[in-house]
Amino acid sequence: MIHVCIRCELKYTSDYPRAGLCPRCWAEENQINLGKLARGLIDMVEMLEADLVECQRAAARAGLSPDLKKRLLMLAHPDKHGGSPLATRVFQELRGMQ
Ligand SMILES: [Zn+2]
Structure with a gap:
């Protein structure tokens, strides 16, 4: 669903209402640092990928x-x-x- 941000008037799509704010304005409103959040998610994905590789190696060793x-x-x-x-x-x- 397309919305128009009530603060910056940017059009954005979302299925989840954020009090009429686009994701960036919502993050600013809630004092969330998107860059820091994105870096945390990237770190988490890298850790999960490393875990997956280790699990595959362990499965191969297990027979x-x-x-x-x-x-x-x-x-x-x-x-x-x-x-x-x-x-x-x-x-x-x-x-x-x-
Ligand atoms: Zn906005």
């Missing part, structure tokens, strides 16, 4: 994902290989993995 393990167990199930000793051994080893 099989539960989903991959489930699919491998289905593929290696001895019933699908005529009770083969090799399939039985592989199936048991997969079941023992975390």
